[in-house]
Amino acid sequence: MTERMEVNIQEAAHFPETWKEEVRARNRLGSQIEDLVGNISSREVQEELKELLVNIRAYDSDHIPNPGTTR
Amino acid sequence: MTEKYTLTPEHRAQLKPWADKWIANAFNTTKMDAAEVLQSKEHVIQLYKAANLKPPSIERVTFVSSTMIGAIVWGISSGVTWLRNKPERHKELFGAELSKDEMQHAKVLAVEHCCKIMFGEERLLQVNEAHLALSEVLGVPEAESKEVHKDVVKFLVGCVSRWSAGYNAGKDWSGWPAFLSFFRHVVKLPLDYEAWAPYEELSKVGPRFMHEEFVVLCDRQAEIHTDPENLPHNEFGAAIVWRCGTKAYYWHGTSIPADWIEKKSELKAATILQDENMERRRAGCELVGWPAILQELKAVSLNKHEDPEIGELVKVDLPDSPNELFLRVLEGHSGREFAYSIPRDLGIETAQQAQNWVWSMSDGQDYAPAVRA
Numbered sequence: 001m002t003e004r005m006e007v008n009i010q011e012a013a014h015f016p017e018t019w020k021e022e023v024r025a026r027n028r029l030g031s032q033i034e035d036l037v038g039n040i041s042s043r044e045v046q047e048e049l050k051e052l053l054v055n056i057r058a059y060d061s062d063h064i065p066n067p068g069t070t071r
Numbered sequence: 072m073t074e075k076y077t078l079t080p081e082h083r084a085q086l087k088p089w090a091d092k093w094i095a096n097a098f099n100t101t102k103m104d105a106a107e108v109l110q111s112k113e114h115v116i117q118l119y120k121a122a123n124l125k126p127p128s129i130e131r132v133t134f135v136s137s138t139m140i141g142a143i144v145w146g147i148s149s150g151v152t153w154l155r156n157k158p159e160r161h162k163e164l165f166g167a168e169l170s171k172d173e174m175q176h177a178k179v180l181a182v183e184h185c186c187k188i189m190f191g192e193e194r195l196l197q198v199n200e201a202h203l204a205l206s207e208v209l210g211v212p213e214a215e216s217k218e219v220h221k222d223v224v225k226f227l228v229g230c231v232s233r234w235s236a237g238y239n240a241g242k243d244w245s246g247w248p249a250f251l252s253f254f255r256h257v258v259k260l261p262l263d264y265e266a267w268a269p270y271e272e273l274s275k276v277g278p279r280f281m282h283e284e285f286v287v288l289c290d291r292q293a294e295i296h297t298d299p300e301n302l303p304h305n306e307f308g309a310a311i312v313w314r315c316g317t318k319a320y321y322w323h324g325t326s327i328p329a330d331w332i333e334k335k336s337e338l339k340a341a342t343i344l345q346d347e348n349m350e351r352r353r354a355g356c357e358l359v360g361w362p363a364i365l366q367e368l369k370a371v372s373l374n375k376h377e378d379p380e381i382g383e384l385v386k387v388d389l390p391d392s393p394n395e396l397f398l399r400v401l402e403g404h405s406g407r408e409f410a411y412s413i414p415r416d417l418g419i420e421t422a423q424q425a426q427n428w429v430w431s432m433s434d435g436q437d438y439a440p441a442v443r444a
Contacts, residue, residue: 005226008164012153012226013146013233018281021122022239025266026247032262033254041078045086049250052090055301055324056097056245065317067143067185068231 076258085257093249096242096275098295102314103276108134108288111276115286117269124283131285133207137315138278140197141289142238143185144204145280146231147178151209152284154226165220175212176219178205181227190316197315208285237280241273242291248274290314298323306358308332322354331355340364341389344397344410353409361399361408370397376422380440384413384422398425403440 001009034042103111112132119126135141154161154174161168169177182201186194206212252271254260264271273279280287294312296305302324303310309318309329320332331338335358343355343364356364364370368387373396375383382400389395396413413425426438 001225001229005164005222005229008153008160009150009226009229009233013149013230013236015236016281016283017124018119018122018283019237019239021124022118022270022281025121025270026251029251029262029264029267033251033260036076036260036262037254037258038075038077041076044078044083045253046250048083048086049090049253050246052087053094053246053249056094064138064142065189065319066232066234067139067189068146068228068234069188 076260082257086253089253089257090249093245094301097245098297098301099242099275100292100295102293103134103290107276111273111279111288112286114269114272115279115281115288118273118281121266121269127282127285131208132288133204133285134288134290135200135204136290137292137313137317138289139189139313139317140200140204140315141278141280141287142234143182143189143201143231144208145237145282145287146234147181147185147201147227148205148208148285148287149237149282150181150227150230151178152282153230154223164226165222167220169220169223173219173223176217177223177227178209178212180219180224181231184224184228185231193316200315204287208287234280237282239273239279239281241276241278241289243278245274300324305332322358325350325354327351327354327358331358335359340367344368344387344389344395344412345392349411352412353407356410357407361410365399374421378440381426381438382422384419384425396425398422398429400426 037045112129112134115132116126116129133144135144151174154169158168179202182198182205186198186201190197202212248271251267255262255264255267255271277289277291279289292311293314294309295303296308296310298304300323303319303321304323305321309332310321311319318329320327320329322331331343338355338359340356340359340363343352343359346352346355365385365387368389370385370387373384373386379401380403382398385397385399387395387397394415396415396419398411398413399408400411401408411425411429413419413428417428419425419428423437426432427436430438432438
């Protein structure tokens, strides 16, 4: 595939604004929570939950086979 | 200045049930029914509104049976939408402006290509589902042209390969929603949750693919099997099964070939030990069991350290490679056995020397498990 084709594919299949907005909304709420919660408590909740939520982050996009290969 | 919230004993006691609730959410395999699909479509529309963006019409929010079909539909729809909106780029890319029926033909060929990659020869149902969803997103298909520049098909397949650009895993990304929603529902922090609420709702259903002009919602997986550590794992079949028929095989979180499980009785030690990936080798050896592996290969013990975490150096004859060295080791914290391939040309004669090489010990120091800890 040519570089020109790659550039155009990236433009066509891009991160949409809604996607970026979701991240912003999530980060904004995270910051607002941080503003109202003491550092220690915020860290405690985050760390305890992370420990309790054993490995559920393993279910990420890595598990998804890619149907868009050109093989 | 307002006093900051401090975690109370009552709220701390809610952490475990809260985590359990979100773990159950992540592993929920309930098929989405019509009511849940409709509700999710409305939440998607709310996401756009929360972001002050123009939402697509609800007719262009389509629903498919799996993430893989979703990736195909989103990628091809993104490509076709871009081609429709940018006719001036066609000549630069393909030598001439494309007609509508050429685009339609390219779309058909791209669906065929991607479905063949994903589903093999038995793909009629998936091809039909993808076309149905594409017609919802892009409108009723035009007549097909007989010929199309192969680069147009490549372009659309290339858009599918970038599926992660529009992807949100929904319930599969339960970790962060669990944290943020704890402060909303348990602590009840006085914040404006309007922009967050639809995101939280969509964290309970299958994945979605977003675009400025359309959205593809996907059903939850049909099966998820895990070990006690929540890692995908199934000794007797696929660990994850999607509703389009796609299956993924895992051994304690390590992806392994389907045949290693489905045709376990035919699995040879040499196949496992010649795999290029160390984690997969370890998984395969655990799957078959080390005694069986060593027995099959008639491994000869060269040196055995008294500490099983240092291990045993063995020599085995692989089908195409005689005198291969392996260090068989017990991993202390997990109690699992695995093997390192040890180069033959380093003059390694003991398990300790092999461990020193594995951990790149220098200055004549011996590796000891405590050193790694």
